[in-house]
Amino acid sequence: MKRIGIPRGLYYYKYYPFAKIFLTELGAEVVLSPETNKEILDIGSKYCIDDACLPVKVYHGHVYFLKDKVDYVLIPRFTSISAKEYICPKFGGLPEMVRYSIPMNSPIIDIEINLYKNKFNLYKSLFSLGNMLGANPIQIKKAINKAFKTHYVYKKDLLNGNLPAVLIENKKPVKIKTKSIVGIVSHPYLLYDSFINMNLLKKLSGRCIKYITPEMIDSQIIDNLCNELEKRIFWSSSKELIGSALYMMNINRIEGILLLTSFACGIDSLSLELIIRIANKIYNKPIMMLTLDEHTGEANFNTRLEAFMDLVERRQNLDNNLSPYGRGIYCSERNIR
């Protein structure tokens, strides 16, 4: 039985269930690197090129952990995950970045995921991977179908507000008494890696703040909102963020928006700027950007986060105080503010 390592970073949060089912169906054993920790981050920063972004460095750390423990490491080349869109050049060059930075004995499986033109390329890649594992075409086809099914269920569960940690890692969902709701705009590998984001989600829950993430918003809604922009956005990663932010700005019960980004992220430098510029014009609730890098001090991060939560809460209290008088007597909510 072949042991295949999957690094717990980047699009692990999007595609792990798919990959796991596909590989185990074909008789491979999947080995996952542990949750991100200090050691993984340090090793990653040591081996990865200095000016890369934090998530890519962390990814290097996960690969380092797996190397030599498994027969192969799965590092797909994500060129494109939806038609006519790319992701980020670093996703396209990920196998190279790792290969030339970390000396390793386990070979890399670097099949290309490229849906830019059509689905054909994806099938081709999956078949070549299946072949390598010694499966026949019928088995491979079956595994693909099953993997897709799992993937759709996973996506649906995310859409319904479940977190990857609950779905993949069987962690217990936190039940909280919700006082207010905020939106978080970020890439999944920042948002769901509690080490990288210094337990952001837990901290929000601790203050009874519920959150909506891009994964909880229907992709059709995101598409529609982005279509209203002047130029089509040709990165899926950026489109998700911009579309989610536009959605969150339009939903009344969302009391504020957090933009969570990594220092040196090329994609975010443009998309978050666009979001902030739009927000400056049409949005009058709290919006704050939190930047992460390997030197971010937790104290500093907490101060900013707390300031944001205070703002959100204060607004909430204000609304609660005023609304009994406001509704019905004065016609619109806007008048009260």
Add this chain to the structure above:
Amino acid sequence: MIITYPHMGEAYIAVKGIFDNLGIKSIIAPFTTEDTLRLGSRESPECVCLPFKITLGNYIKSIEAGADTIVITGSCGPCRFGYYGPLQKQILQDMGYDVDFIIIDPPKENPLDFLHNIKKLSNGKTSKAIKSIYDAYKVCIEIDKLNEIQYYVRPRTKNKSIINNIMYNFKREVLDAHGTKEIIEVIKATGNKLLSIPIDKNTKPLKIGIIGEIYTIIEPFSNLNVEERLGNMGAEIHRSMTIKHWAENNLIMPATGRKGYKMEKRLSNPYIPVLIGGHTQQCIGHAINYANLNYDGLVQIYPMTCMPEIVSRTILSQIEKDYNIPILYLIVDEQVGEAGYQTRLEAFVDYLRERKYNHKLSEKF
């Protein structure tokens, strides 16, 4: 409609030629200076790549000089450049400038839009516009020749300031020239002036190839005049990408049914088999090509946070070993200090010289 466009090395010469030929009024942005960068970066997102900040500064200066329409080429991914236009437009509008952007996306994205834009720009004289573009391409060919003369002469002459004088005057003369024909004459005349400078034919200068992100290797302001600096240190340089090279591979070849960047793709294939955005394949391809041509060293230049060149750089570390060629990595952004930059270049050139000398010694014995 008063048109302007961003600076990128000598591109203004060719673009000016197009608009001259078409009889369209255009403003050339004042040459890029510290002030341009300051203006641009004040309004830019902090982590955006350097070309964004500089070109934004160019626009602000042009608008203040009276321009109201900005023309740029676009692209649809995968790099940030493709989204420069829309965001810069937003920023300029937020600053209170009323400008129009004409973003010419490559014909393959939307052929009708492409033709429409060309038509809009040329007042309906589409075929004349296409002819002008071709004439401008010829200007680019001449510019490359001129640069190559400069690369040849600079390390071989004692009197570097003569070259600077000639090139300084060239900038003035070329702005006075009208239309591609006159421009080409000025370029040729300048080339002859450079060739008349006395040189020492026996010097065997170091050969250094310049690779990296296209804007920062072409625009001298952004790379702190790296070509001139290296030339003055006695190295004969070659720049892997030029405006001509870009036009040839992105316009001329596709228009005549050929594929661009054949050599680069072939050579880079073992290291990076697909297009990931930016010019990674070109960077790697040229690095290998220079190594095969026995260059003594390479300099990779890219803006801080440049995604594709960060990937290139990791691969280059392997090329260094596989082809036994030293590479200097220069990351540019607005904080680059001139003194440190010069020191690094000097140290690199010294190292290459010593290395070459040792090689020769070991060959002798």
